[in-house]
Amino acid sequence: MQEPGMQNLKCPKCPGVMRTYERSGVRIEQCDTCRGIFLDFGELEALTRMEGQFSPPTPPPPPPAPHAPYPQQAPYPPQPAPGWGAPAHGGYHQGHRRGGFGRLFYSS
Amino acid sequence: MSNESPPPDGLAPIESSAEGLAELGKRFTGRAGAVLRPLRTGPPSVSRDAAEVYAVEQIVLKVHWPGTDPGALAARMRLACDPLLHGVLLAPLHPEPLPLAGRWVTVWPLARTLPTGGGPLDVPWPAAAQLLAELHNHRVPRPEDLPECSQRERIERAVTDLVRTVRESEDGVPTGQVGTVLAAWDRIRREPPGPFRALCHGDWHFGQMVQHLRPPPDPPCSQNPQRSQNPQGPQNPQSWRLIDIDDLGWGDPTWDLGRAAAFHVLGVVPEQSWHLLTRTYREAGGPALPDDDLWRHLEQGARAHVVHCAARALTRHTLVGSQPDDLDRELLRACERMLID
Numbered sequence: 001m002q003e004p005g006m007q008n009l010k011c012p013k014c015p016g017v018m019r020t021y022e023r024s025g026v027r028i029e030q031c032d033t034c035r036g037i038f039l040d041f042g043e044l045e046a047l048t049r050m051e052g053q054f055s056p057p058t059p060p061p062p063p064p065a066p067h068a069p070y071p072q073q074a075p076y077p078p079q080p081a082p083g084w085g086a087p088a089h090g091g092y093h094q095g096h097r098r099g100g101f102g103r104l105f106y107s108s
Numbered sequence: 109m110s111n112e113s114p115p116p117d118g119l120a121p122i123e124s125s126a127e128g129l130a131e132l133g134k135r136f137t138g139r140a141g142a143v144l145r146p147l148r149t150g151p152p153s154v155s156r157d158a159a160e161v162y163a164v165e166q167i168v169l170k171v172h173w174p175g176t177d178p179g180a181l182a183a184r185m186r187l188a189c190d191p192l193l194h195g196v197l198l199a200p201l202h203p204e205p206l207p208l209a210g211r212w213v214t215v216w217p218l219a220r221t222l223p224t225g226g227g228p229l230d231v232p233w234p235a236a237a238q239l240l241a242e243l244h245n246h247r248v249p250r251p252e253d254l255p256e257c258s259q260r261e262r263i264e265r266a267v268t269d270l271v272r273t274v275r276e277s278e279d280g281v282p283t284g285q286v287g288t289v290l291a292a293w294d295r296i297r298r299e300p301p302g303p304f305r306a307l308c309h310g311d312w313h314f315g316q317m318v319q320h321l322r323p324p325p326d327p328p329c330s331q332n333p334q335r336s337q338n339p340q341g342p343q344n345p346q347s348w349r350l351i352d353i354d355d356l357g358w359g360d361p362t363w364d365l366g367r368a369a370a371f372h373v374l375g376v377v378p379e380q381s382w383h384l385l386t387r388t389y390r391e392a393g394g395p396a397l398p399d400d401d402l403w404r405h406l407e408q409g410a411r412a413h414v415v416h417c418a419a420r421a422l423t424r425h426t427l428v429g430s431q432p433d434d435l436d437r438e439l440l441r442a443c444e445r446m447l448i449d
Contacts, residue, residue, distance in 0.1 A: 034298060036294070036298065037290075037294060080403065081372075081373050081403060082373055082403060082407050082410065082411070083445065084373070084411070084414075084442045084443075084445035084446045085373035085374065085375075085442065086373065086374045086375045086438050086441075086442070100371065100374070100375075100376040100434075100435040101226075101227050101228050101371075101376055101377070102224055102225075103313075103371065103376065103417065103435065104231075104313050104314050104315075104367065104368065104371060104376070104377070105222070105224045105313060105314050105315040106224075106313065106315045107311050107313065107315070107352075
């Protein structure tokens with residue numbers, strides 16, 4: 001569903017063309033090449049205002065700590081887990097998050 | 109599909125034609141007047157386009173979500189009918205989707221799901237690994253005829269639902285950090301896809317694993333169902349099948365392991381379970397993990413699942429006014445950390 005006025009709008013990041021799509025009632029401007037999304041005026045500010053109303057400020061991220069998710073007897077060498085993982089758990093040490101495992105039983 | 113919690117009021121209405129479903133129930137059970145029971149695993153879906161699933165005696169009627177592409181669904185049903193996949197996918201009782209009141213319905217045998225209250229030591233990790241490895245190794249004669257696995261579309265829908273829900277929120281108070289989730293997804297979608305292509309499930313989790321209640325009937329599309337005489341029991345990896353073909357198709361097999369990988373990174377899946385999953389998958393020849401560098405292969409899919417779960421959690425809290433739990437907050441923090449180079 002392309003909006004006539006958007007036909008010639010160039011993507012600011014690549015040579016692609018921005019196209020307007022309506023999906024489930026939401027209008028999205030998306031580059032047909034790099035797939036980047038353009039937010040309309042005010043949307044970013046609205047999203048920014050939403051920040052912080054949900055959870056307390058988070059501590060600064062830890063450095064991507066070296067972490068071995070495998071036991072020593074693993075046949076594979078220990079692997080550093082991704083740096084965005086849970087620092088307090090480091091992938092899993094003792095016990096597991098209470099209630100969290102149920103998330104592996106349904107489609108979110 | 110055997111969990112039978114009734115949907116709470118207002119969240120999972122029976123939208124499909126009850127009369128039409130009853131008629132289908134009569135057609136496939138041979139009995140009129142059988143009770144139609146809504147089936148659900150997990151909390152009520154916050155997806156605006158969720159499927160509805162009902163049991164009538166020993167059969168299951170799945171009313172697929174309204175945006176279902178009928179051609180893709182028919183192609184996926186053909187895969188579910190492929191005798192070479194009968195050891196992997198639950199075979200339907202009728203080979204084609206049936207139209208009903210503007211929706212598409214598929215017919216399945218009622219099967220036993222895992223109890224949802226268990227922990228990571230109570231689930232069959234080796235069976236999960238073997239099913240996924242076998243699915244991923246299925247030799248598809250003409251991949252060009254397969255639908256794309258809708259791995260990315262599922263997350264797109266979750267993000268779109270989140271944005272729309274927040275916009276429509278009467279309070280003007282979304283549950284926060286929406287921009288972080290959008291940015292984390294935008295980063296993933298700009299990345300090149302992984303190098304592996306295979307037949308993928310697209311939405312694997314333990315709710316998608318079932319066992320037959322009794323030795324399976326010969327499906328109408330079956331010639332020689334494999335494994336059908338194997339003994340039941342959670343310890344027998346060969347007794348399990350995958351259900352839910354809505355996303356099945358040609359895609360990136362590393363993303364099928366992404367949900368478990370994400371929850372391992374977040375501290376939910378313990379080390380020994382993770383090790384069991386990945387070791388068994390590799391020993392079964394699963395193509396998503398061709399070498400020791402597991403996180404190089406799994407990291408993108410794990411991030412994608414974190415974003416998906418975070419988007420759905422935010423949508424749920426915005427819709428019902430609930431508060432995020434510890435894991436929800438950790439999902440959101442993980443999205444924040446993904447944005448730090």
